[in-house]
Amino acid sequence: MNGPRQARPQTSVRHRTPSQDVSAALLAAAEDVLDREGLAGLTIRAVATEAGVAPMGVYNRFGGKPGLIDALLARGFVLLREAILAAPGHGLVRLRNSGDAYRQFALAHTHLYTLMFNHPDDVAPSPETLTSAVESFEALVLLVTDAMSRGDLVESDPVEVGQSIWCGVHGAMSLELAGIGFTPDRARTFHLMNDAVLAGFARRRDEQPLPRRSRS
Numbered sequence: 167m168n169g170p171r172q173a174r175p176q177t178s179v180r181h182r183t184p185s186q187d188v189s190a191a192l193l194a195a196a197e198d199v200l201d202r203e204g205l206a207g208l209t210i211r212a213v214a215t216e217a218g219v220a221p222m223g224v225y226n227r228f229g230g231k232p233g234l235i236d237a238l239l240a241r242g243f244v245l246l247r248e249a250i251l252a253a254p255g256h257g258l259v260r261l262r263n264s265g266d267a268y269r270q271f272a273l274a275h276t277h278l279y280t281l282m283f284n285h286p287d288d289v290a291p292s293p294e295t296l297t298s299a300v301e302s303f304e305a306l307v308l309l310v311t312d313a314m315s316r317g318d319l320v321e322s323d324p325v326e327v328g329q330s331i332w333c334g335v336h337g338a339m340s341l342e343l344a345g346i347g348f349t350p351d352r353a354r355t356f357h358l359m360n361d362a363v364l365a366g367f368a369r370r371r372d373e374q375p376l377p378r379r380s381r382s
Contacts, residue, residue, distance in 0.1 A: 189227050192217050193241050196234055200277045205286070210234070235281070235289045242282040243298035246271055250305040258318035258364060261309050265335050265360040269353075272339040280343065283336070306332060319367045327367055334363040 195217035200208050210231060214221040228234040249271040253264035272279040282299075285291070291299070307328040313319045319327065338356050341347060349355045 188223075189237070192219070192224060192227060192234075193237055196238055197241070197275070197278055200238070200281070201275075204277060205281065208235070232286075232289045235285060236292050236295050238278065239282055239285060239289075239291055240295040240298045242275065242278045243295070243302040245275065246279075246282075247298070247302040247305045250302065250309070253309070257313045257316040258368060261313050261318075261331070262360060262364055264306065264309055265331070265364075266357070268335045269339060269342075269356055272343065276343060279339070283340075303328065303332065317369055320369050322367075330367075331363055334359055 192213060196208060196213045199212045199216050203212065208231070210221050210224045213234065214224050217224075224234065228237055246268070249267045250264045253260050253267045255263050307324050310319065310324040310328045310331070314321055314324060314327075335356075338359050342352050342356070347355065
């Protein structure tokens with residue numbers, strides 16, 4: 167997926183309709199089924215049972231399992247974007263915290279996160295889902311741009327920097343979720359990686375670019 171050249175401003179709040187609420191409830195039920203039973207157990211009937219509706223209600227809104235999975239993908243990227251933007255702090259510290267938020271999202275939504283980056287071949291992401299995916303990356307670019315404007319990062323292409331950061335956090339989480347690792351403290355290993363990547367782009371490379379983390 168090619169990144170955008172610059173981050174978009176945050177969108178305004180959208181008012182939900184009752185139909186959107188039903189769809190959101192069905193997607194929440196679908197994620198519960200996915201978390202509990204995996205992709206093989208994610209069926210229209212299982213989701214309908216989880217949500218307490220007739221299977222036709224799921225078909226009416228998503229058209230079938232591929233449409234349901236596509237909607238789950240879009241939901242996942244929306245949640246990821248919200249997690250990134252909710253990171254506290256400013257500048258470089260907020261960027262580091264957004265990496266921690268990325269990890270926590272992947273751990274809290276393991277099956278959904280895996281599905282977002284490895285969906286079945288018969289599921290073609292809709293334009294809306296692709297937009298959600300791009301917007302989740304744009305959230306990271308927005309934080310990179312802010313850090314550059316504050317003088318925390320060397321001025322360069324924020325998309326390239328964002329892509330490098332994403333490569334680091336996504337690669338680390340892919341290994342962690344696959345159970346591949348040789349260190350006893352996975353969180354510490356992730357933090358060391360994240361801090362090293364950010365330090366490489368920091369303006370003041372001869373100084374400590376980030377406050378030290380607590381060892382607790």
